[in-house]
Amino acid sequence: MTIDVGHSMPAWLTEVARSQPYPLVFATVSGAHLYGFASVDSDVDLRGAHLLPLTEVAGLRHGPETVQHSSVVEGVALDLVTHDLAKFCRLLLRPNGYVLEQLLSPLVVHTTAYHQELVALAPRCLTRHHARHYLGFASTQWRLFERTGEIKPALYTLRVLLTGIHLMRTGEVVADLRLLWSDHGLSYVPDLLAAKREGERSGLGDIVDRAMLGADVMRLRDRLTEAAERSGLPERATAHGALHDLVVRARLAGAQLQ
Numbered sequence: 001m002t003i004d005v006g007h008s009m010p011a012w013l014t015e016v017a018r019s020q021p022y023p024l025v026f027a028t029v030s031g032a033h034l035y036g037f038a039s040v041d042s043d044v045d046l047r048g049a050h051l052l053p054l055t056e057v058a059g060l061r062h063g064p065e066t067v068q069h070s071s072v073v074e075g076v077a078l079d080l081v082t083h084d085l086a087k088f089c090r091l092l093l094r095p096n097g098y099v100l101e102q103l104l105s106p107l108v109v110h111t112t113a114y115h116q117e118l119v120a121l122a123p124r125c126l127t128r129h130h131a132r133h134y135l136g137f138a139s140t141q142w143r144l145f146e147r148t149g150e151i152k153p154a155l156y157t158l159r160v161l162l163t164g165i166h167l168m169r170t171g172e173v174v175a176d177l178r179l180l181w182s183d184h185g186l187s188y189v190p191d192l193l194a195a196k197r198e199g200e201r202s203g204l205g206d207i208v209d210r211a212m213l214g215a216d217v218m219r220l221r222d223r224l225t226e227a228a229e230r231s232g233l234p235e236r237a238t239a240h241g242a243l244h245d246l247v248v249r250a251r252l253a254g255a256q257l258q
Helices: 011-018 030-035 085-092 095-105 113-125 132-148 151-170 189-196 210-230 240-252
Strands: 024-030 044-050 066-073 076-084 108-112
Touching: 011 024, 011 066, 011 076, 011 108, 024 030, 024 076, 024 095, 024 113, 030 044, 030 151, 044 085, 044 108, 076 085, 085 095, 085 113, 085 240, 095 113, 095 132, 095 151, 108 189, 113 189, 113 240, 132 151, 151 189, 151 210
Parallel strands: 044 076
Antiparallel strands: 024 044, 024 108, 066 076
16 A cells, blocks of 8 residues: 555554544654555554653653554555654654654644644754754665665665755655656666655665665765755754743643543
């Protein structure tokens, strides 16, 4: 199963969101579906934020800050991870590209007014230090590619570097590789995407020479480093107070999310 922007969410995804033990502030599809290279056998990664009630945060017993759920629905593997709203906001205030991409994913399964407030505050969470997140993730994925030779980590490497470059230059979070590659001399990317759609563990084949791919990755790393140095993004997030107020209001009115 593949999910794309402009297509409705499968009904069972909405049902999974509704069946969680705590009300959800939002739930979106992340992972390969968001990045533009889901395979026919890709898992669906559902990510979001839940809201613990006052009774599970004000006393001695604290509810789970992270809820994880894995299952197979209609033959599709589902991986769901949500964080309590306060934890999610703390992560937003760090240079954490994961949570920004999850929050701003156009593949929305469940939304609320608080979700829309978070989206509106996202620009105030961006800093030039997010480049470190993307450089670090790219290094991890490139090492995996060097061990396996599979297309998946190669595409992840290219995707995170291009997302980071675009973010540093424009202040905009774009996670879909299909929207990012064309301005960087990566003419082989459409063929890699087509091969990846056939299976999670497909290899490069004769699509692109490994040495050429490695040279492009090094070039993009340098480009991201340079973009971070020149970026107009601030050194620190400025949304602390607004996010604090949002969490308090949501906690006090938590029953309204049910």
